[in-house]
Structure formats: C-alpha cells, structure tokens
Amino acid sequence: MGSSIPTFKAVEFHPGMNIVLADQGPGSSGKDSRNGVGKTTLMEIVHFCLGGKLESDSTLGKPALGHAEFWIELELDGVRFSILRGVASEKTVLVAGMPDEWILPHRQQLGLDGTSLSLGELRTILGERAFGLGREEKGSHYPTFRSLFSFIAREGQAAYLSPFSTVPQMSAGDKQVLNSFLLGLGWEYAVQWQAWRERNEAVKSLKKALKGGALAGLGGVGELEADRVRLSQQHQRVARELADFRVLPEYQAIEREANRLTRAMQRRQNENVADAELLRMYEASLQEEADTEPQQLLALYEEAGVVLGEQVRKRLDEVKKFHSELIANRRTFLTKELSGIRSRIEERTRENQADEQEKAKYLGVLKEHRALDEYTQLQALNNELAGRVAEIESRIELLNGLEKQDTSVKGERIDLAQRTRADFIERRNARDAAVAIFNENSESLYNAPGTLIIDIGENGYTFDVRIEREGSEGIDKMKIFCYDLMLARLWSGRRPSPLLLMHDSTLFDGVDERQRGHALERAYHESDANGFQYIVFLNSDNLPRQEYLGEFCVDSHVRVRLDDT
Known part of the structure; x- marks a missing residue:
C-alpha cells in the first residue's frame, strides 16, 4: 500500500497476522491521543482503493489531500494486481496486472499507465473475484462487493455495535441478505423476504392511507355495496324519467x-x-x-x-x-x-x-x-348519481383489490416460509460449521461457550449471538470478534474468497486485558492455520502483557509503526 505523498509510509502486509501499531513519540505528553495518528487513515485508504465512497469529513476528503493518489497491491483468485485511485479523479481507477478476461466483459478505456475503470466496473470485478458474485446477480437487495466488504473491514464506530450490521440502522432486509450470504445460507430467500416485506408494507400503507383519507368513515365493502345498490336504484329511476322527458322549447x-x-x-x-x-x-x-x-x-x-x-x-x-x-x-x-x-x-x-x-x-x-331548465336540472342529477355510483364501484374494486393483495401477500409469506425452512434444513452442515467455529472462538476467550443462533422467524432469517458472561461493552465487542473470525475461517475454505479480515482498535475498546490477549492469540492461530490475512490496528499502550498472549509474539508481526509526533 502506498501514496504519492512523499511522507507517506508504504506498508506491506504479509500472509497471516499483521499489526499496525500506533506508538507514542518521545516528544508527546501522556495526554496525547494515538487515535488519529494514521491507523484510521490506512483503513480509509484500503476502502478508497477498493471502490469506497470518498466522504467529505474523512481524512482523505481534506482539501490538503486534493491531489493525492493512493495505490494498493493485492492478490485475488490467484492473481496479483494493483489499483491506483486519485482523490481528484475519484470516479475512476487505474488497474495494472488485472487479467484481460476479468476486464473484457466490462466497459473499459485503456490509459497510458494501465487500464482505466469506473468505480462501478471495479466493484463488479472485485465482487466476482472476491465473493463469487455473478454478473446476473444484480438487484435492489442483492449483495454487492462494497456491502460484503464492510464486514471484512469494519470501518467507523457504528461498525462495531453489532456482529450483524456495519452501518447505523441497517435494515432488517440487508442484515438478512448479507449475513445469510456470508454464512453460506440461502441468501436468495433473504432477497425474496425483503421483496415480500416491501409488498406487505405497501399494502398496509395503502390500506392505512385509504382509511384515513378518501375512504375515511365509509366502512367496509359491505356498507359500500349497500350504498351502491341504493344509489343505483335512484339513478335508474332518474334515468328512466330523463328518457321519457319531452322538452318544449316554447x-x-x-x-x-x-x-x-x-x-x-x-x-x-x-x-x-x-x-x-x-x-x-x-x-x-x-x-x-x-x-x-x-x-x-x-x-x-x-x-x-x-x-x-x-x-x-x-x-x-x-x-x-x-x-x-x-x-x-x-x-x-x-x-x-x-x-x-x-x-x-x-x-x-x-x-x-x-x-x-x-x-x-x-x-x-x-x-x-316540460321545460328545458327542468330537463337540465334532471340531467345534472342523473350525472351526479351516475358519478357517485361509479365512485363507490371504484372504491369497492379498490378495496377488493387490496384485500386480494393482502390475501396474496399472506399466502406468499406462508409459501416463502416453507421454502426457506426447507432450504434451511438442507444447509444444516453450513450452519453447524458456523455455530461450531463461533463456539470455539468464544471458549478461547472466556473459557465459556458462546452461541451463534441462526433461525427462521415470521419474516425470514434471524440472527443472534450469546456468550454466558454478557453485560459489558467488552464482551459485546468480543461477540463481533468471534463472529468475524468465524466468517474469515469459513471463507478461507471457499473459492473465490477475499482471504482477508481487518479490525480497527475500536474493537478492543473496553475489553479486558486477558480477553485482548486471547483474541490476538486466537486470530494469530486462525489466520495462520487457515491461510487468510488478518490485519489489526492497535495502540501500543493497549497491548496486553505477554502472559495473556501465549506463544504469540506481537513484535514479530508489526508491519508498520505510527507515532503521533
């Protein structure tokens, strides 16, 4: 990872365990913070080079970096290539070393120093090569590279509030789709559940709007039918009288x-x-x-x-x-x-x-x-009655249509629940593997079992995690650690795979020293044994003592040291 900024420290990460350590410089006081010395910036660069949105309030969004360029070299699907992206030209990237067969299916322009891709093209290619997303798998609720990668490299405080979400107020549908995809479940059913929820909410909203608007106080279909019969009879009488009406101009x-x-x-x-x-x-x-x-x-x-x-x-x-x-x-x-x-x-x-x-x-x-004006009045009454009858018939048709849709939506839910449950049962091995790994991770930290709960509720997939020693911020953060480490291990056995997991120091805020040490040791063994890369950002004054790290040596895995001077 590098930059056009002369003072930028290039970073090279190795397979397995990697630590980015923020040190306190000799000229700084004990009150100086190491939360802004570059760890967050490195995480931003990773997301930026991999197609992330450039936020105006981020470090890279500052005017001083308006002409800076950043690059990252990585290996995906057995191919090593590089991506360069400039802040000034953030909508496109330059790639080098990317095979033609990856690029040719997408629109591209050849640049002098490589191949120029739009962000959309880059994200599509990365989705194919990191997560196996097919080109046809596109829709408003389908998983994307960026949404899935947010679990691989959680960014920001909100990403460390729940194992199953990475942004504030993530919708239930997105939680179901993304987590079921990452867990190897039938994510297509999660997409269908989200579509069903939208249809169900649309029907409910329309019924609520009608009851509080045009049809307020009009009762149900039965009352409207009674009104229709009464007004139709009156309209027929007036229509007959109008047909027999003889107008005398004089x-x-x-x-x-x-x-x-x-x-x-x-x-x-x-x-x-x-x-x-x-x-x-x-x-x-x-x-x-x-x-x-x-x-x-x-x-x-x-x-x-x-x-x-x-x-x-x-x-x-x-x-x-x-x-x-x-x-x-x-x-x-x-x-x-x-x-x-x-x-x-x-x-x-x-x-x-x-x-x-x-x-x-x-x-x-x-x-x-009879007189012409009397005929005109009678004709106006006839038109009024005809309009009222037509309006009521329209309302009846609308209500019947809503009831039909409501019944259809309820039937769809039952059918979808049955199909999801059947697929859920067939994927028992995938669920068992995830639950077992999560439990192993939990026991390595607390010597107590943890439980990953995956089930089917009334509205689709439900997810939850429990560790017996609940009740503190530190344990809640370690739930995220256990879940993410479990996903990294699951994906290490799949191809294609990102083979990567990144954590910011936020993950360890409020965590007991013993659990911090056990977590780092667990990540070291898991990444080494399963062949994925684990990158963690730490503060030097928050490192656990060696007695809690076991055989893991921090210094041997520090790839870059950052200071606040």
Missing part, C-alpha cells in the same frame, strides 16, 4: 300566456262582481221610485179644512206635470244603464269562457311537456 312562453289569460279572467271576474252590485242598486232604485201625485197633497189640505184657490190648484198641476217628466227621464236613464251593465257582464262572461278554453289548451300542452 314552454316558458306558453306558461306566460296561460298566466296572462288567468290574470285577464280574474280581472273580468272582478269587474263583473262590481257591475253586478251596481245592477242590484239600480234595480232597487227603480222599485223604490214612487210617483208622488199633487192630487194627494190637495186632498190633505181639504181634510185639514184648508180651501185652496184656483191659482194654487193650477200651480199644483204644473208641479205634477214636472215631476212626472222627471220620473220618466230617470226611469229612462236607469233602464239604459241597466241594459249597459247587463251587456258588459255578458261580454266579459263570454270572453272568460273563450279564455278558459284557450287556457285549457295551454295547460294541456304544459302537462304533456
């Missing part, structure tokens, strides 16, 4: 004419009532009219003993004559008036009879036909 004009005739007839009727009252008064006046004779007045005088002269008698005759003429004239006037009143009443009556017949014709037409 409806309003005829209606206005009928109303005019009604008003005219009412006016005439009122006038006839008034004339009839006047007629009665005139007829009564004629009956009460009396012809007062002057002779009667003369008889009254005589009875009173009054003798009237000739002149008076003559005057009375004149008065009688005048009175008779006056009465005759009044009778003539009243008779004429009575005749006129009767004529007017008769005329109005005839007109009303004629208008009544005309009005009856108009009303008959109106009874047979």
Whole structure:
C-alpha cells in the first residue's frame, strides 16, 4: 500500500497476522491521543482503493489531500494486481496486472499507465473475484462487493455495535441478505423476504392511507355495496324519467300566456262582481221610485179644512206635470244603464269562457311537456348519481383489490416460509460449521461457550449471538470478534474468497486485558492455520502483557509503526 505523498509510509502486509501499531513519540505528553495518528487513515485508504465512497469529513476528503493518489497491491483468485485511485479523479481507477478476461466483459478505456475503470466496473470485478458474485446477480437487495466488504473491514464506530450490521440502522432486509450470504445460507430467500416485506408494507400503507383519507368513515365493502345498490336504484329511476322527458322549447312562453289569460279572467271576474252590485242598486232604485201625485197633497189640505184657490190648484198641476217628466227621464236613464251593465257582464262572461278554453289548451300542452331548465336540472342529477355510483364501484374494486393483495401477500409469506425452512434444513452442515467455529472462538476467550443462533422467524432469517458472561461493552465487542473470525475461517475454505479480515482498535475498546490477549492469540492461530490475512490496528499502550498472549509474539508481526509526533 502506498501514496504519492512523499511522507507517506508504504506498508506491506504479509500472509497471516499483521499489526499496525500506533506508538507514542518521545516528544508527546501522556495526554496525547494515538487515535488519529494514521491507523484510521490506512483503513480509509484500503476502502478508497477498493471502490469506497470518498466522504467529505474523512481524512482523505481534506482539501490538503486534493491531489493525492493512493495505490494498493493485492492478490485475488490467484492473481496479483494493483489499483491506483486519485482523490481528484475519484470516479475512476487505474488497474495494472488485472487479467484481460476479468476486464473484457466490462466497459473499459485503456490509459497510458494501465487500464482505466469506473468505480462501478471495479466493484463488479472485485465482487466476482472476491465473493463469487455473478454478473446476473444484480438487484435492489442483492449483495454487492462494497456491502460484503464492510464486514471484512469494519470501518467507523457504528461498525462495531453489532456482529450483524456495519452501518447505523441497517435494515432488517440487508442484515438478512448479507449475513445469510456470508454464512453460506440461502441468501436468495433473504432477497425474496425483503421483496415480500416491501409488498406487505405497501399494502398496509395503502390500506392505512385509504382509511384515513378518501375512504375515511365509509366502512367496509359491505356498507359500500349497500350504498351502491341504493344509489343505483335512484339513478335508474332518474334515468328512466330523463328518457321519457319531452322538452318544449316554447314552454316558458306558453306558461306566460296561460298566466296572462288567468290574470285577464280574474280581472273580468272582478269587474263583473262590481257591475253586478251596481245592477242590484239600480234595480232597487227603480222599485223604490214612487210617483208622488199633487192630487194627494190637495186632498190633505181639504181634510185639514184648508180651501185652496184656483191659482194654487193650477200651480199644483204644473208641479205634477214636472215631476212626472222627471220620473220618466230617470226611469229612462236607469233602464239604459241597466241594459249597459247587463251587456258588459255578458261580454266579459263570454270572453272568460273563450279564455278558459284557450287556457285549457295551454295547460294541456304544459302537462304533456316540460321545460328545458327542468330537463337540465334532471340531467345534472342523473350525472351526479351516475358519478357517485361509479365512485363507490371504484372504491369497492379498490378495496377488493387490496384485500386480494393482502390475501396474496399472506399466502406468499406462508409459501416463502416453507421454502426457506426447507432450504434451511438442507444447509444444516453450513450452519453447524458456523455455530461450531463461533463456539470455539468464544471458549478461547472466556473459557465459556458462546452461541451463534441462526433461525427462521415470521419474516425470514434471524440472527443472534450469546456468550454466558454478557453485560459489558467488552464482551459485546468480543461477540463481533468471534463472529468475524468465524466468517474469515469459513471463507478461507471457499473459492473465490477475499482471504482477508481487518479490525480497527475500536474493537478492543473496553475489553479486558486477558480477553485482548486471547483474541490476538486466537486470530494469530486462525489466520495462520487457515491461510487468510488478518490485519489489526492497535495502540501500543493497549497491548496486553505477554502472559495473556501465549506463544504469540506481537513484535514479530508489526508491519508498520505510527507515532503521533
């Protein structure tokens, strides 16, 4: 491993055990920390050269290293080759010594000093040659080189919180897929479980959204069906009425004419009532009219003993004559008036009879036909009912579809559980090997059995580890050590294989000195016996005493010493 930075100390790692040791320089005080003297940077370089993402807050992401280049030489699948990657051109890498048959299936450009590959191409090739990932094995939940390599070289504090995850809040699906792949289980079933979980969550989310949104308070399919029947009946009635509807364009004009005739007839009727009252008064006046004779007045005088002269008698005759003429004239006037009143009443009556017949014709037409605005209103009601029926039918179809999907998802879970369980049973030897190795690792540290629990739960694979002496941070860290060392041993017997395991000093934080020593001794023996490379980053003041290291000698395996001065 090297860099274009002149002060960078090139590092060469050997097969088996390798230690990167951070020493405290002679000019530093006891308060100086050795956690930032280069151990983490070396881990970053390994990930960077092997296609990792360059984080802005990382050491390599600092502006001062903007033009730096780093390279790593490694052996995979029996082939030794090198990878060079620059910070300024982080999206591509240069490779040298990589066989053409590795590269030719992928898009590439030839550079002056080697072959240029994109990060995607590099990751695909490394996945094929380190873990045997096929080119066809690609999908949103499929294992990738980077996700698997994060277990080989855990990076950052979050990577040392659980044996089964390497990033904060790793999804259950990723845990199942990656760990089942590394353990040699049916990881394809883990992929199917993740796809099933997504479908199941989608159905649940949709049902929840509908219950709290468009279908809130509408009940189930049964209630919607009842509403559909009721509204359909109402819609059919309105549709029939609309089909029989006869529109008369002149409806309003005829209606206005009928109303005019009604008003005219009412006016005439009122006038006839008034004339009839006047007629009665005139007829009564004629009956009460009396012809007062002057002779009667003369008889009254005589009875009173009054003798009237000739002149008076003559005057009375004149008065009688005048009175008779006056009465005759009044009778003539009243008779004429009575005749006129009767004529007017008769005329109005005839007109009303004629208008009544005309009005009856108009009303008959109106009874047979209806107005356009009424038709428009009826049509609007028909459309509204049709829309409501269609909406309810759509909701019923949606709910039925959701129920069908829900039933289908439940059936898929049962089928998937059965197939996963069958495959799980067939892979018993692989599980037994993993459990046995984990137990051996645990006993080498604590002289107490540890248990790796692999099972099938309601939603796919489940993983857990237990060591009898639980309850401290140190033991939790050693669970990770035992698990990772078990994976390294399992993969040492497979081809292709990364044949590598790397641990940062974070793994040993809070671990008792005795267990630190036993862990290093165990890693030494396992890597040497099984032919994989173990690289561990340690602080010199955290090294266990030799009495806890057994036959393992630290100094013989220190490949580089870093100081903080």
